[in-house]
Amino acid sequence: MKKINIVSFLILSLIFTSFSSIASGSTMYSGVSNASAVFLNMSYTDIGSSFARNDIMRMTALSVIRGNGNGLYYPSNKLKREEALAMILRLMGKEKDVQLAQTSRNSNPTAGTSSNGAIDSWAQGVITVAKNTGLLSKQDQSLDFTQYATRQEVANWIAKGINLSPVYGKDAQYVYSYKDSGLFDADKLPYIEATIESSIMSGYNNGYFGPNDSITREQMAAVLSRAFNVAYTMMGYTKDMGYVERIQKDSVNGGTRYTYEIKNDSGQDVALVAENSQSANYDFAVLKNGKAGLSSLISNGDRLTYYTNGSNVIFAETANGSIKTISGTIDSIWQGSFRLVDDSGNSYVIYYNNNTQVTMNSVDASISDLKYGETAKVTVYGSTATRIDVVYTDLSGNGQVSLGDRQDSGKIVDIETDNSQVSITLDNGSTYTVNVDMPVVGTGVSISASDLKVGEYIKLYFSSINTKMPDEIFLEDDYNKPVAVIRGSIAGVSGFNPKVQLNDVEMYRQGQWNATSSYAMYSLDGASVYLDGSKIPVSDISKYKGYDAYIMLENHYGIETATLVSIQSGFNMSYVGDITYDGNIMLVTFDNENDNRQVNVNDGTIILDNGLLVPKSQLSKASQAYVSFSRGGAANFISILDANAPSGYYYAKGKIINVTADSITVGNYYYYSGNEYGDESLNNNEWVANGDETFYVGDKTYIVDNTGTSPVNVPYDEFLKQKYRAANYSSVYIVASDSNAIAVNIRPLSSTDRVSKAVLSSSSGNVLTIDNVMDWNELNNKWELNTSLDSIDATKAVIVKNNKVVSANDLKSGDNLYIIRDGALGIVITVQQ
Template structure:
């Protein structure tokens, strides 16, 4: 008999193992036996027209709110204080405490209001008020309120912030509350917690600019507020939240019933099994909200994106995303960390995210994200805005290795540029190096630029017509993504939980060797950000551990949104330095002029010409602004351009003579004696020369700035007009060898200065500048000018690539060599 029993047990266990073979290596969660009741509770008859319909069902399914019986929620009814506190205490996971307190409460008739030591309260809610008081939700003054009266919006904001442990915001850091037109109506003692609730996007004001602190709140409005708060506080109820895609649904017959297993892979790459079973002896399931409809697990479909909540070994509730699976075919146009852009045959553009769970194949053969190349044709399966599958299709090549222009592409961030004669060698961050003619046009920015204008740190796409060549046929400069905006710093206030944003206090922006205050509080998206603490990489979620620390942040433009892409958190006392540096790539450190050594790490933000550049770029420069922790590493380095102007010759003097093909400049009196002649720039200073003659051709740009506005002088008219020595005109000349590129006819200035700068932006003829440096002849060095941030180029000649251009032809990041009189430009040349 014993042997038979053992055999039976073995057979039974074998059947169980076979039935559960799908969970090998998986984490399994069973449903709960009260799921049907939960589903019925979610199925209200009076919420179809409510704006908060999904929130009401979601919060009911997660046991935060309840209806008033008969499958009615009464969404537009005003909410009493005691009702609001009951909901908040459930949100805090304190319902058991309420029930115990209620059982010990005495007096009162159910449904009737009475006076207690806690003010006016209905008898059913006496336990609620007791626990609310013990939990610290109610101030001493609030304990005597009439809790049968309607709750106000500011009371709700105050209680929720306390209930889910939001950090109160005090003093000058409180900004949102004062942005409302009725901010004077807030109770002063509630302000810090109301500010925290608004900052966390749990509550907000009306569209008319008012908050309505003393307005009542309806039951549907409260459901929406609780739903947003739950996203932050679900762990207080003992829930764990996870997400993933349903990959398979298995159906098994068991014990005269059916078991359904929902197989998914969560966003951490783990295999998960959610199990529901209905049989004569076992009945467990979980409530689901899908496309605005409540149900049990049976409404889940293959491919659904699922957010599910578990408690221990049980799955309690799941919700499908509104998005559906779709397939898009097109060309990979750009690719960044965590996302790429796909353009279909109709020219429609899609920005698609990818993650470690995205399956990549090439002609249906397994591949990886690293195998994706710019310009490849791909078929992408997308759920919402995230790729679940990417299949890249190879292009058939012709026998001679030729392809249609664009069928082969490469792209990435420039990490090195070398110029040799008329050739430019470009190395991308993927390790590929290509050679192009220096004068090859570059498209994508709207400005007339060539390959010689490209800079380290810029993102480019290269198009080829041959599969093997290292010489592209076309270059495109990416200008709407990863475009640098600024480097800022501030004190970390936290990270918001909704599409994470870093919150900063006392925000400052770097500008020409100085940190200028911009705002007392700001938030920036952390889309794809790399975060470092003293050089060690940490996760975005870990930022909250370092509140009060200083963060140095690279801001970039991601399709119109200022986004923090590199965050360097510093724990030590900050210092700064400006001057010469010597970089050692072996020790990853720089030596300052006073022999102090500062280490460099992956968290160091290195900026050159407004672009984020790799560490190796430090080996090519001699001066920089350095921000660093005392005794620690650099958090930010701004490379200062100290190179000499290249390719142009600058002269100023009186016009002595004009011939059929030349102009002679000289006859300029020097205070050092009676010597006559012109002056030319030598080592950035004006030095005396004899008279000099320059050839004038039909490409020479000549402008008369002796009047109120510039007047362009055609070549033939210049030769035939009044600009001769006897008429006492003077000019500034920009030349290449003895050939005049530009002549700016205007009075000479004894106060003109020579400066260098990086162009930040231009608006009309006003050029906004970064890293302005003036030449100091006494010290024989370039020095930062912290007061000049723009110049007016209305009466200036601007020379780029050996020809005169307009301000619109300049691009952000151009290195400018400037002869100026105060903030008025005279001659501006773009260095090559």
């Protein structure tokens, strides 16, 4: 007897050890004891030809809808209002409340009419809870709930039930695209728009929505199935996806245990367990290729979407997506997804996970090896990449390749310039060197490598394998182009391609936040989201309704997209001041030298320089900024205000004293008390008298006469007539390099001119829209933010860039401008070299 007990103990130990080895390191979910009943409920006999067959079975398995108990669903029957509300309340996780309300209600068990309208006896609890949860408006409460529900009523109730944010004003577009939009009830429009926008409901193929049409039970199942994808957490479910890597079968307690080992998309090991033995009987319902069953339907390699509640798995379904292959160029890469553009210009957002296999020229690689601009063949199952094959030219041999076969690309994170070369560091860590005058293509204007800025996206092309000197630079001017920094109160997140919804939206401009709209939505395609400096999933944004969000908007193929979202809790403060930065903490000093604050800079801080989103390292090069931060000291937005005066230029103004064949002398004839007041030049941004000064003039010197109503170019030989008093040019503003005049602006001298610096936002003709305008304050000997000046008329200005005169059309957004102006009229404008 003792030997038998020992043998039994060893057998049980081996079984337990085997089971434990599977469980080790895995999150385990056991099936449920009522799985067979769930399977039976899914197995309707009248849905074989229904377009919503899978939706009906799926929603039944997840307890959102039910049949009549005899294996029938009646898919083509029209749905009563009380039935529709009962289904929506189940989706909201309110079925227990309905049952309690029904039990406690003392009402006539037969159908009757209350003061609020007709209700069947079984639905008294449904209507009570629908009122209490706010599904029913006061007007709705007088409806006859025994009559058929309309499509607009269902759309309205769905949106309210699963907390979709209503869409108001100009952002409501879908409802008005239908031919029968005039039939929508005005009070329901914002909620119907939200339901349509979220792809939960849509119109007919003929362009009508049918607001007052009835809805069938199969149509409702399809609607609920799509709504469930948004609201499954309301029923207490957790949803995850992954691939079945192994199925283990064990004999246990006179029966069998099946363990389905899954690697989910987060890289976690998960075990779904079903057992039929003398001591336990649990399983879970499965829907595979349109067939309902239990876990035995699952095969190795299946991609499963599974729903759990606590420690139990309730239901699993295999992915319905077909396998396809797409070839194209990787256009953008984000956490968890990337965009591929094919040869026809079609773009695809494709998701990847830890199970996605990556190869490069058939050699195993990883997701981190993917780069912008690479050519790839992607195998897609549904919308998820199962395999990514990157193809590139073999760079072996004589060290030479065709231009473009070797490429690199990314965002510029650092630029260092000396007299002849520019060192460019990309966000992938690679550093390259180019000549300062190397042309840059892609913008439509003539620029060189010296014009590149931190924060811009570039693509580099090489004709040699190992060189760090590219042969061509392409500046990406259409994608990831900054649009604005905005802030607003979070109203919610909408749609399957999520958009953040904001109330009371304001846009930053020159130290001020200007109201733009009471409500707006922006795509979250590839966005990074932070709460008080800590990164959170995009899906969590809706948890922070009413919080302030600071958002960097960029242009993604014509769509204003939120790329960096910084959510802040608590009170916000903002100041302009001098800054010092040590790599983590920034010290901000305000007008009073003793008044300073320590501000924490984090990965969620939006940092703007020259209108571009830049890394934290740029702060160490800055001396002045606009800083917005929470009471706790976490910075949400910083706009660097430094715009250095262009080096190498000399600025002078004065009366014309003398003109020779190759020079012009400026100064002043007048003397006061023995002090000469000659021409004036800029020294530390202030005009200082110098006596007479001579500048050399040649055929490349640009001379313009702005004494009349319109500018007139003056050839130098014509200008020489001044020498013989044949012309009457009185005074000039000069831009020079050393003593060589680059430009001469003939015009009256102004006693009210002043010096400003700014960043070019855009140009239209000769009108320059500028941002971060700073005026030199001679009294305080410092730059001060000008919040009122937003444009300069450059019609009568000379514009100098790269030591030559250019037109306003040659300027580029983001150029740093040094401006001598009289009010909003430009006199001299130079661009930082």
